[in-house]
Amino acid sequence: MDNDFFPADPEFINVERRKAKALKQTAWWKNQIGTGLCAYCRQRFPPKELTMDHKIPVIRGGRTSKSNCVPACQTCNRLKENMPPDKWRSMLEQRPS
Numbered sequence: 001m002d003n004d005f006f007p008a009d010p011e012f013i014n015v016e017r018r019k020a021k022a023l024k025q026t027a028w029w030k031n032q033i034g035t036g037l038c039a040y041c042r043q044r045f046p047p048k049e050l051t052m053d054h055k056i057p058v059i060r061g062g063r064t065s066k067s068n069c070v071p072a073c074q075t076c077n078r079l080k081e082n083m084p085p086d087k088w089r090s091m092l093e094q095r096p097s
């Protein structure tokens, strides 16, 4: 249920965004985007076109961690941003893999 949506407090968001910036500098992240694979549509892109996506958005209390951050293409990123999380999830589940 995503009906009770309380935005995380601004301080938390700032901290997690700063962590994301740092995480992007790590060898781990460079490996993630090095494959060029979008975590959602599974298509390949030039690494510089992939963005860091928080599976659970920071604004919903998601943390900047290796398990919560995935490479996403700009199309998926935009789609996901404009979709309620449950709708996005069911769309992913319907996608043939």
Ligand SMILES: [Zn+2]
Residues within 6 Å of the ligand: 038, 039, 040, 041, 042, 043, 072, 073, 074, 075, 076, 077
């Ligand atoms: Zn994608």
